[in-house]
Amino acid sequence: MEIEINEELRAYIDPLTADEYAALEKSLLAEGCRDALVLWGNVLVDGHNRYGICKKHGIEFRTVQNSTFRSMDDVRLWMIDNHLGRRSISDFQRGVLALRKKEILEARVAANPSDAASVAPGPDQAPAAPSDSGQPAARAAQPLATRQAVAKAARLSPATVSQIEKIQKAAAPELVAAVRSGTISISAAAAVASLPAQEQVAAVAEGKEGLRRTARQLREQKAKLRVPDGAAAEGGVQDAQGDLPPESTDVDELQRLVRALRAENAELKKRVANLAVALKEARSGKE
Incomplete structure (x- = not known):
C-alpha cells in the first residue's frame, strides 16, 4: 500500500523540536518501530515522524487501519485527544488543542443540532493505537x-x-512564536497582546527581558487603573466585577504608557552613549 501524506494533517499538531526529533530517531534506530502507524484508508493519521525516520533509515514498521473515522473532523478530533494525552506538550499547546476541539464540536452541532448527543465516535469505537510518544490513544x-x-x-x-x-x-x-517557544509565559503574552501589532513585534525584538519588562509595565499600569474600593458608593465607574474602567480607556492608557516608556528608554540609552564618548575623550586628553 502506498501511504498518503496529507500536509494539513501533518501540520495540524506542532512539530517536534530538534531535540525531540533526535531522541525519537535514536530510539527507532536502537529499538526499531514498535508502535504501529495509524491509517485512514491510505492516509497517514498518526506517526508522521516515525514514518519519515523509518523511510530514511530503512526501518520496518507496521500499520493499523482505523475504520471508525467518518470524516476529516473525526480524524482531527482523534489527533487532538491523542496529543492531549501526552505529557510532553506545553500548556499553551494543550490550550490551543482544546480550543480547536471546542470549535470542531460546536461547528458539528451547529450543522446538525439533532446530532448533538453523538458529536464524535463512541467510546467503544475509539482507536487504541499509540501515538509517536508511545502514549495510549485518547478516547x-x-x-x-x-x-x-x-x-x-x-x-x-x-x-x-x-x-x-x-x-x-x-x-x-x-x-505567538515567542510563547510557543517558551520565551514568554502565557500570562505575559496575553498582557502584551493588548498592544497594537507593531508594538508587539517591537517588544518581541527586544528579546526575553524586553518582553518581560513590557508585560510587567502593562500589568502595573492596569493595576493603577483599577477603581479604588468604595468608588462605586461615591459615584465612581466600575464594571460588572468592580475591576476596570471602560476597556477603551484602559487600552489607550496602556498604549500611552508603553510609548512613553520606550521614549524614556531611548533617551537614557542616548545619554549613556554620550557619557561614554565624553569619558573616552577626557581620558584621551589626559594622555
Missing part, C-alpha cells in the same frame, strides 16, 4: 460547552484558557 471527544470544560480537557485553569484565547485572537505571529 472519544465529548462536547465542550463552557470554558471550564475546555480547561478540564486541557488540564489547565479557566483563567489560563482565557489568556490563550486572547493570544489567539489578538497576538501578532511573532508574539
Whole structure:
C-alpha cells in the first residue's frame, strides 16, 4: 500500500523540536518501530515522524487501519485527544488543542443540532493505537460547552484558557512564536497582546527581558487603573466585577504608557552613549 501524506494533517499538531526529533530517531534506530502507524484508508493519521525516520533509515514498521473515522473532523478530533494525552506538550499547546476541539464540536452541532448527543465516535469505537510518544490513544471527544470544560480537557485553569484565547485572537505571529517557544509565559503574552501589532513585534525584538519588562509595565499600569474600593458608593465607574474602567480607556492608557516608556528608554540609552564618548575623550586628553 502506498501511504498518503496529507500536509494539513501533518501540520495540524506542532512539530517536534530538534531535540525531540533526535531522541525519537535514536530510539527507532536502537529499538526499531514498535508502535504501529495509524491509517485512514491510505492516509497517514498518526506517526508522521516515525514514518519519515523509518523511510530514511530503512526501518520496518507496521500499520493499523482505523475504520471508525467518518470524516476529516473525526480524524482531527482523534489527533487532538491523542496529543492531549501526552505529557510532553506545553500548556499553551494543550490550550490551543482544546480550543480547536471546542470549535470542531460546536461547528458539528451547529450543522446538525439533532446530532448533538453523538458529536464524535463512541467510546467503544475509539482507536487504541499509540501515538509517536508511545502514549495510549485518547478516547472519544465529548462536547465542550463552557470554558471550564475546555480547561478540564486541557488540564489547565479557566483563567489560563482565557489568556490563550486572547493570544489567539489578538497576538501578532511573532508574539505567538515567542510563547510557543517558551520565551514568554502565557500570562505575559496575553498582557502584551493588548498592544497594537507593531508594538508587539517591537517588544518581541527586544528579546526575553524586553518582553518581560513590557508585560510587567502593562500589568502595573492596569493595576493603577483599577477603581479604588468604595468608588462605586461615591459615584465612581466600575464594571460588572468592580475591576476596570471602560476597556477603551484602559487600552489607550496602556498604549500611552508603553510609548512613553520606550521614549524614556531611548533617551537614557542616548545619554549613556554620550557619557561614554565624553569619558573616552577626557581620558584621551589626559594622555
